[in-house]
Amino acid sequence: MDPDRHLHRTLIVVAAPMITQMTGINIIPFYSNSILETTVGYSGNIARIVSGCMQIILIIGAIIGCFFVERIGRRRLMLFQTGSMIVCQAAVAGLSSDLENPVAGKLALLFYFLAMLFLPIGMFMIPFMYAAEIAPASIRQTYAGMAAASSWLFNF
DSSP, rough: OOOHHHHHHHHHHHHHHHHHHTTTHHHHHHHHHHIIIIIIIIOOOHHHHHHHHHHHOOOOOOOHHHHHHHHHHHHHHHHHHHHHHHHHHHHHEEEEEEEEEEHHHHHHHHHHHHHHHHHHHHHSSSHHHHHHHHHGGGGGGHHHHHHHHHHHHOOO
């Protein structure tokens, strides 16, 4: 609560990676084969191909994020990502409630792909960059460590 606002900065540094992990970004790729086989009904080979395509989309989103991070700004990208993940996850939840309908399953898969595209644009690397940028130089490594610890804790 001092003039340097360390508490405020610490809360931002811990909250941003926590929010990223709570979007389910690691659950979707790790368990996508099982999800696609059991809920959508794809065969093992097709599920692995679709899962690989999701990983490629994730990389494309990260590359897009690299081009926009300086042009648009970190805060706007993080807010865009948060809003897009809310829409994508709500759509997946709603569409997954009726997977006997093949169109609903395919639309849910589309929103999985959109989530994999949008998340790295605003939240893949920005929380770690932001942690180092808002910290004073003397304690920059502490803030970066707290961001990494928060990410791994909520990943677990």
